[in-house]
């Protein structure tokens with residue numbers, strides 16, 4: 161449980177190393193993310209720089225001088241799917257269950273709406289009960305299940321597909 165005050169902030173270039181370390185620590189738990197370690201630091205730096213340049217929501221949680229979690233929403237590149245973003249997030253072990261994930265996700269979703277996205281989608285392992293509960297609570301719907309799509313350490317798990325769709329903004333009403 162995290163006792164220190166936590167700030168939710170847009171990521172900045174100075175956060176790259178801390179973000180990479182947080183990503184690596186969660187990936188190495190092997191239970192939650194698609195990768196079992198962070199990509200090389202230059203790849204992580206390029207990911208952050210692309211998000212900043214293209215206005216993709218990417219927020220981090222900071223407590224004291226530690227980066228405790230992140231949430232990013234990457235816009236699809238194809239014109240057909242450019243209204244959609246793909247979500248990734250994590251909170252480092254020892255700081256979960258204290259509201260950081262909900263705050264990160266809320267901030268990233270607000271930024272996605274401001275950026276004009278109409279849909280946010282994600283994949284989550286079937287055994288990841290806390291993440292599924294968080295996504296459901298924030299309005300994501302279950303859209304599908306890929307059977308036995310994950311295999312690690314001799315265990316097989318399903319991959320769930322979840323999505324959040326916002327209504328398209330209507331035309332402005334003219335008074336009178």
Ligand SMILES: CC(C)(COP(=O)(O)OP(=O)(O)OC[C@H]1O[C@@H](n2cnc3c(N)ncnc32)[C@H](O)[C@@H]1OP(=O)(O)O)[C@@H](O)C(=O)NCCC(=O)NCCS
Pocket residue numbers: 186192193249250251252255256257258259260261262263282283284285288289290291292293294297
């Ligand atoms: C999923 C994760 C981001 C949630 O962050 P968190 O800071 O622990 O979550 P919060 O404390 O903000 O809780 C928000 C909601 O999540 C759900 N939740 C959190 N922990 C839970 C748990 N252990 N069991 C069930 N639901 C849980 C609840 O709905 C909770 O809302 P509530 O407290 O009003 O009931 C965090 O557990 C995590 O980083 N897990 C490992 C990485 C991961 O799974 N990333 C997502 C991959 S798809």
